[in-house]
Amino acid sequence: MTDNTLVLTDLHRHLDGSVRPQTVLALARHFNLPLPADTLAALRPILQVTEPCASVEAFLAKLDYQVAVLGNLDAVHRVARENVEDLALEGVDYAELRFSPAYMAGPHGLPQDGVVEAVVDGVQSAARATGVKVNLIGILCRGDGEAACQRELDAILSQRDHFVACDLAGDELGFPGERFVDHFRRVRDAGLNVTIHAGEPGPPQSIWQAVTELGATRLGHATTAVQDPRLMAHLAQEGIGIESCPTSNVHANSVADYEVHPIRQFVAAGIPVCLNTDDPGVSANSVPFEYRMARERIGLTDAQLRQIQHNGLQLAFLSDAERAELRARKRQARG
């Protein structure tokens, strides 16, 4: 389903939503923490989604198990390393991993700066070992409120050179983007790119706000954009990319099923869209799985999927020279 002559990317993947179930179990045992089950077989259905959740919130609640076991910075380092190892196993050439320092630090009161350092170091060492190229996106966890998000941004900017962008994630309806205009001014002033979780489940207005007030040049999900033809035209005209994550949208019940996923309308409208996993720790998915579902369930053609794979590299927060290097590496690997 994926074209192995093209660079394969995942631009929307939460590092703190991609903890292996066996690692959740191992860390819980190591730190002597309670879990609702003590075997991998019994734990999987609790950690992972097997059928659509009642809501986005119910989906997000599943994520909490993955950070609840981060008892120290070594655990954070391990999770960061394993994220990159899993990308390599899926055949991904380039990924942008995103994480919320506050979300990872929260359960055990770890220092946010330390969490950022541990993630940076873990990702870098595994990237060297595997050859996967990885950049980081810092998340502001909107549900923590404006003041906490400023502190979270402080932690991200303390390692500014190790990030390519910032994102806003969490409770979109309860904490709308209007409350984070100052934060994203700081992000842009620091020279970082902006991508925003918008339009899942927020209305089209939330997507407009992300683009016009927060400075988003890419959007996470944006599934409700199809309700506003003027917005669709604007995204296409401005080349604003949509990071689509169909399995996650189905699991979070923000899209009824693959067959009605709006990615087909995005493609038809000429919006640059790419395929991504979001939270493999919950959805048990992978990049190749998303391409397979896009073909078999959503009904995209091979030509459309090749264009989507191409878009992944074009939308990446990389320089043209870095893109060229990834393409050259791919050619070399094929001999």
Ligand SMILES: [Zn+2]
């Ligand atoms: Zn996401």
